[in-house]
Amino acid sequence: MAEFIIFVQNPTMDLKHSNKMKKLIIAFSLIIFAVLTIHAQPGKKLLTVNDIVKWNRITDSKISDDGKFVAVKIEPWKGKSVAKLYNSRGDEIFSADSAKTIFFTPDSRYLVFNKAEKKAESLIFYSIFKRESVKRDSVISFKMLPEWGNWIAVKSKDSVLTILDLSAGLERKYTGVADYLPAKKGKSVLIKTKDKLILFQVESNKTTELSSAKKTDKMSISDDGHNAVWISNGELWLKSEGSESKQIIVKGNSSFPNGWKVSENRELHFSEDGSKMYFGTAPADKQRDTTIAKDEWPAVQVWNWKEKTQFTIQVIDKEKDKKRSFLAVYDLKNDIANQIESPIADHSIMLDKGNSDYSVVISNDNYKLAEMWEGKTKYDVFLFNSLLGRNTSVTNGLSGEVRVSPKGSFLYWYSLPDSSWFAFSVSRLKEYRITSPTVIQVSDEENDVPEMPSSYQIAGWNEDESALYVYDRYDIWRVSPDNVFTPERITFNGRENRIIYRVVRLDPNQEYIDEKNPLFLSSFNETSKESGFYSLNLNRREEPKQIISGPFIYGNVKKAASSGEMIFTKESFEQFPDLWLSNISFKKPVKITNANPQQSEFNWGTAELINWTTLEGKVIEGVIYKPADFDPAKKYPMIVNFYEKNSSTLYSYRIPEAHRSTIDYHMYTSNGYVVFNPDIYYKEGYPGESAYNCVMPAISTILNMGFVDKSKIGAQGHSWGGYQVAYLATRTSLFAAIESGAPVVNMISAYGGIRWGTGHNRSFQYEHEQSRIGKTPWESPLRYIENSPIFSMDKVTTPILIMANDKDGHVPWYQGIEYFTSLKRLQKPVWLLNYSGEVHWPQKIENKIDFQKRMMQFFNHYLKCEKMPKWMDEGLSAVDLDFELGY
Structure with a gap:
């Protein structure tokens, strides 16, 4: 509250002093007026905790396939989320509270989102052109089916499954549904009811009963909808188009370890082309020693210095290990089943989305013990032939992660000790060292932990897998996976200008780098910290062309599937990363969102x-x-x-x-x-x-x-x-x-401690990672003491x-x-x-x-x-x- 001081002139005062007093009063009044005027102006507020918990984030964003509409989910740290729909001019045309997930239909006519209600979810279909909503209540689950067209499957609380064709305005319903699984492409749905398993062919409205077993634990359907597989009462069953259901026998089958069974704890799935079906197997369940009464069983842990996996890790993984299963495959065409994984080689990677006769099998069994203090493990890698049931050794003691090219022509990995990339030809069964530090520095130049440096990763493969694109600190290199040509630096000037170039995938479904069209690159200038986007034409030997760059962070690019429009964010310390819409030229970007208009009210x-x-x-x-x-x-x-x-x-x-x-x-x-x-x-x-x-x-x-x-x-x-x-x-x-x-504060006691979230011993952090001591306490006790505040x-x-x-x-x-x-x-x-x-x-x-x-x-x-x-x-x-x- 402002305090006012009132001066009253004394009537007995002489005129001379009176005039002086008048001048003083006027001057003081002007000062008071100026002060009051300043305080009366609207001032900026100071941020408090109560303000920042109301700050909004954009937690989801979508652009319609035609590029004309943008949908976002805006969510405060504390409070309700809101879904908003904008046109390409940045005009808000629709909003709804409490949205959870947002989607556009492939024809860009509908915005679909689910909304949390008191008892169940509701599903909202907002017609963009009619500007009206249709609401479905009591929704348990829904699945968008983009490869069917404008189809969506909705299961309601009353166990009714509705298959909607939004383009034609048609519905197909099925009652008594416990679970359902639509095919990715073919218009078929696998439906589990209380006592049946049914294949529902949507367009013909035809149903085929696959099983009358009351218990169906797992099920899967091929992408084309022609094949189905399920587990009932511990038995694995397969139904192929044009044939009767058949059981895949595991027990007693010489292709599987003796006494093993089909596992109900692993998902079933088909290869993309439907030629192979993958499932899990497991040893027979362990039986407790019944000679000791349950109430007399001691609550003891037995730690052993020889155990390969630290006991504290075993405790955390105990329930998961009880359900552990190992991958197996059944070849539908050749009627052959084989075991891929085993207890000592319990990780695998499919080649060519499971279509290939080969799989990568990985074992770290020989190196588990050393993981306790090294913090990472090594691997023995094999190539498994599912037709022959045979492993071929690829490499042993690999310090790095093996990966596969999209079509499965090559295995490839970064070797930590060599600071180099390697590739392995599946058809030739031959290994190639494809980079060398003398040509490309692909390892982290700024590594400052007592461990071998990691890589800068790769950008991807070209379509025919004759080349892969590798990153160094700044540039992108085109490299031959079988050393047919020498590595080529395609960005030319990254290192010279301290600009980091990286490939931005505009089509998230495209698995390869399209060499026919210009690459879209992100950039980061290490000197100025500015970022931007560049274009690179691979058919010309020229430097990347700048599209946009400046004192901001640009990111989160999403391109419309059927047009050249894309959305992106642009931020600085003073500017929230709102969404912008632009074409690939970025000449006239349009700001779409204004997620935090209240920012202007605060000191910044x-x-x-x-x-x-x-x-x-x-x-x-x-x-x-x-x-x-x-x-x-x-x-x-x-x-x-x-x-x-x-x-x-x-x-x-x-x-x-x-x-x-x-x-x-x-x-x-x-x-x-x-x-x-x-x-x-x-x-x-x-x-x-x-x-x-x-x-x-x-x-x-x-x-x-x-x-x-x-x-x-x-x-x-x-x-x-x-x-x-x-x-x-x-x-x-x-x-x-x-x-x-x-x-x-005490590195000595912390060294021998446990990371209780994972069960891992903490020693690796000091010997090889962030704590950066580089020695054990008995090798260099002074380092531990000097670095310990205690x-x-x-x-x-x-x-x-x-x-x-x-x-x-x-x-x-x-x-x-x-x-x-x-x-x-x-x-x-x-x-x-x-x-x-x-x-x-x-x-x-x-x-x-x-x-x-x-x-x-x-x-x-x-x-x-x-x-x-x-x-x-x-x-x-x-x-x-x-x-x-x-x-």
Whole structure:
């Protein structure tokens, strides 16, 4: 409320003084008026937690096949979703609350979406041209059938299956349906009722009873609808067009291991051409020792040093392992069945969508034990001939992942020790090394963990599989899978200009790279952090042609199936990634959505790239986020937040939310904070020191700019970031406050710990991965001690807020407890937040909101001198927390 001061002139005052007083009153009145006028202008609001949970995301987007309409699902972090339909001019023509999934029909005449209701879902058919909706209530499930045309299958709560032809306005109904499975292409549906299995041919309205068994566990139908397979009462049955149903015998069949049976725990499926049927088998069920009574059975775990799979992993996988099955195949034409997988080779890959007589069989049985400390496994790879039932060795001890070309002509893999790609010809049974580091650097040039570098992946194969396209750090290379021609760099200038080119698949159903048409490429400039799109004509030896580029992140491209229109997103720190519509020239893009119009009401920060020199002499980068209406003459509080490297996200919008593990950059810059995110470059064996060497000179560089208050600097990080800020607290007194989430503070105890979410031992993280020690504790104990904050708790002068949750499956929450109790023992200011039952980070929205509120109160107290809240000052007992939150 404005306070008014009224001056009353004294009537006894002489005229001279009276005139002076009048002038003073007028001048003061003008000042008051100016101040009141300024405060009366509509000002920008400061973002709060209550605001950011209402922020919208575009969680789904579709473009109609004709490219004339765009549908989106917009969803806040807290609240109801909404489906919106737009035309190509960006006009909203329809919206509906609580939509779940959205689709266009292939003829672009209908928008179809399901909607959550109180008792069941409803399915809405919105006619785009008639501008009217038809609603079907009590829907249990539905399946779009795009390869049938404008067909859709809908099952309702009353067990009625309706097959709709939206183009003709026709319906086919079947009652008493328990489950159904439409063929992908042929207009046939496999229907399971209470006591029958039926093949329903939709166009002829003909039904064929396949089985009268009361129990049907699994079923499948071929793409053309001609063949069906099912499991009834543990028996596998097959019905082919023009023949009677027949049983596929597994028990007693010499093609299968003795005593094995058909598994009901694996899905059945046909090859794309319907020539082969794939199913699962399993050993006979284990029988418990009945000589010991059930109530006398001891609750013991027996861990064995020889076991190939860590016992803690076995416990997590126990139920899955009980249902474990192994792939087998039946060749319909040749009437041959064979076992593909086995307990020691339990992974396989189909060639040519299962049409081929060959499969890839993979075994890591010889390498499982070492996975405990190496963090990854090796593989023996075989080529299995389903007609002969025979394996051919492809490679042994592969450190990498084997894959297959789309048509199955080649197997290929990236070999970690060789930093090279290899290919294996299926027809010639011959291996080729197709890249070499002396020609193409396909391995990660920036690898900074004590492990062999991974690859930059591949773009894909051409149609006849005579070439594949391989990425290096910047460019794209055309490579021969059998060394018929030397590798060719097709983008020419990526490395020279520090531009990263990558292929964008405009047709998600196209499995190969179309060499007849220009490639559509994404680009990212490592120097400017700008991105864009380029076009590359493979028939001309020329550099990629820029279509669009700028200080944004462009992405999420989806092209219309039957036209040249496409949708994409465009974002920066200040601009939400709304959807845009354009043709491939991008000359006149149209903005379609405006998902967060409320953004204009709030103070909004800006993002800038800065660089500095580390204590080791390396010039590196980071992003500084400045408050709205930034004034370089002011002194701002600053929070340093980092993980590893994030400067490439300079133009990322960072959608406001009640984050589970980090500060919200928009909320903090809106409230007058500077936020800084530095890149970290690591030296093996010294991760903590590496963070210090990068962060401290960065802060000095910013302090020299003059707008940050040196006494009001905080730091925040989670998990690996939580460890690093905990380490910094032992090395410097610069920080006025630190929030450290899910940190490791004792690398020695953490090394031997378990990642309880997966059951894996944590040793591999220190020897080979993120923690970057590179040695065991007995090989280099000093590295573990020097990098563990726990051994320097007495040097901590900064108030610490810890988050450590009791169901954390990544970092043992005992690490947080060690951190807290050590500082408490030293009587240093420390608080710990444990969101009971939560994992590595809070997942429930109410816990995320609470975390954001407490973290901001913590920083506001130490960096803005705001009053300490009750939960920090007096504390809250276990009893208190049932009645109050102490904000």
